[in-house]
Amino acid sequence: MRSFKKQIVFTNTMTDYMIETSSLTKVFKEKVAVRGVNLLVPKGSIYALLGPNGAGKTTTIRMILGILAPSEGNVTVNGIETTIDPKVIRGQIGLLPQYSSAYVDLTPMQNIKFILKLNGQSFEGAKPKLVEYFKKLEITEDLVHKQFSKLSGGEQRAFSFIMAIITDKDILILDEPTSGLDITKAKYIRSIIKDLVEEGKTVLLSSHIVSDLEELAEYCGILKEGQLIFQGTKDAIIDQYASDTRDFEDAIVNAFKTPLQNKNAIQEVIF
Numbered sequence: 476m477r478s479f480k481k482q483i484v485f486t487n488t489m490t491d492y493m494i495e496t497s498s499l500t501k502v503f504k505e506k507v508a509v510r511g512v513n514l515l516v517p518k519g520s521i522y523a524l525l526g527p528n529g530a531g532k533t534t535t536i537r538m539i540l541g542i543l544a545p546s547e548g549n550v551t552v553n554g555i556e557t558t559i560d561p562k563v564i565r566g567q568i569g570l571l572p573q574y575s576s577a578y579v580d581l582t583p584m585q586n587i588k589f590i591l592k593l594n595g596q597s598f599e600g601a602k603p604k605l606v607e608y609f610k611k612l613e614i615t616e617d618l619v620h621k622q623f624s625k626l627s628g629g630e631q632r633a634f635s636f637i638m639a640i641i642t643d644k645d646i647l648i649l650d651e652p653t654s655g656l657d658i659t660k661a662k663y664i665r666s667i668i669k670d671l672v673e674e675g676k677t678v679l680l681s682s683h684i685v686s687d688l689e690e691l692a693e694y695c696g697i698l699k700e701g702q703l704i705f706q707g708t709k710d711a712i713i714d715q716y717a718s719d720t721r722d723f724e725d726a727i728v729n730a731f732k733t734p735l736q737n738k739n740a741i742q743e744v745i746f
Contacts, residue, residue, distance in 0.1 A: 511702065580622065
């Protein structure tokens with residue numbers, strides 16, 4: 476049987492990371508939610524954080540954001556430890572949570588103007604990008620001025636995505652960015668994400684939609700029962716978990732199904 480106490484190697488030799496965690500651990504009462512996670516997210520990349528429900532993804536992301544303090548270990552975002560200055564960290568991150576954080580009694584436009592003002596940015600300066608995003612996502616004027624709570628789930632998701640990226644942060648944490656969207660809008664969302672990375676943004680992506688992962692992810696980290704059982708490129712995950720079929724979805728499913736042998740093992744990560 477395969478041991479998870481192993482070396483994990485990226486095939487390229489990047490040494491500059493936007494997000495790093497070292498022995499990151501979170502314990503709630505007697506439950507270990509995250510154990511000894513050493514995450515490395517290269518600058519200017521799309522890194523997919525994967526795992527079955529309850530694997531520790533949300534807890535890990537909340538520690539990266541500085542919302543939760545680690546029980547052990549630390550998180551560094553763009554060279555700053557989150558425990559030292561979590562407000563500064565959150566000011567560098569555009570966040571798309573799994574569930575919309577928009578004010579439901581306001582319109583999408585009012586929400587967008589509010590988040591721009593909160594970040595000290597002008598609406599006029601953001602207008603060209605907004606026009607571009609509205610056009611790509613086929614957002615009509617009546618939707619922009621409709622109460623947020625009256626929008627469909629897909630429409631809410633599209634506006635929440637725009638709210639996450641419009642403030643032009645260097646780091647984007649996107650949780651299920653195409654959830655509830657039709658094929659056309661999902662395609663444009665993926666296109667926008669790739670464009671943002673071309674501009675130098677770093678994206679930490681969490682998704683259950685394989686087409687998103689297959690098209691976008693350059694690197695993958697797989698969490699299971701709070702442990703990081705794999706970290707590497709897309710080709711590396713296929714080599715590790717689906718060498719026979721060479722299928723990315725098979726690799727993810729097989730990784731999720733593979734039992735942990737040592738629940739106390741902390742991985743050694745070498746680049």
